[in-house]
Amino acid sequence: MILLYDHPLSGNCYKIRLLFSLLGLEYESKSLAVTGDRDGDRGEAFRAKTAIGKIPTVRLQDGRHLSESGAILWYFAEGTPYLPDDRFARAQVVQWMSFEQNNHEPNLAAARQWMSIDPDLHPSAEQIESWRLAGSRALDVMERHLSAHDFFVGDRCSIADIALYPHTEMAETGPFELGPLPATRAWLQRMRSLPGYVSIDA
Ligand SMILES: N[C@@H](CCC(=O)N[C@@H](CS)C(=O)NCC(=O)O)C(=O)O
CATH class of the missing domain: 1.20.1050.10 (Glutathione S-transferase Yfyf (Class Pi); Chain A, domain 2)
Structure with a gap:
């Protein structure tokens, strides 16, 4: 199952939730802090998965991780009507x-x-x-x-x-x-x- 490192108020994370919903893609979500002690939520384990250390980040079904909302949108839109062929x-x-x-x-x-x-x-x-x-x-x-x-x-x-x-x-x-x-x-x-x-x- 795809895992989205997420936050309910984050506009960047919402982009991904919106595309997943338009595509009918199932995923799990794990909320990380965006204010206060962000580093407490994004220790070595998280940074080992994503050099960028920000959300949104997704864990793909094969275990690889991808950060940056634009890259994540591109990855999941490829082959769908949300990314043109031309x-x-x-x-x-x-x-x-x-x-x-x-x-x-x-x-x-x-x-x-x-x-x-x-x-x-x-x-x-x-x-x-x-x-x-x-x-x-x-x-x-x-x-x-x-x-x-x-x-x-x-x-x-x-x-x-x-x-x-x-x-x-x-x-x-x-x-x-x-x-x-x-x-x-x-x-x-x-x-x-x-x-x-x-x-x-x-
Ligand atoms: N350019 C990135 C921006 C990501 C970003 O700034 N994420 C925020 C939440 S919306 C974050 O993780 N902030 C906490 C921090 O910078 O430590 C994208 O589009 O995904």
């Missing part, structure tokens, strides 16, 4: 997943972690403003694309959408507003309508 479309999936990791997640997830998850975080006003500005720019890029397209690559949901969904859906738990982004709100609704969709707190 060479250019696959490169576009990488393009949007790189955007998610570089421009989107670092700002939206950090701001949410500070506002609604970790009371011990005390970022400076400059840091908060930097997350807000850069995260808003990433949301604007998405809005522009979604004003002309139903999904990020091609005409159906791919792992590019799944990677971008969690922290966009939860953006308003940080210093962001989805009200002025109608195309993004319509896309969130399309994602929620997918057969097999699960919410973060399912």
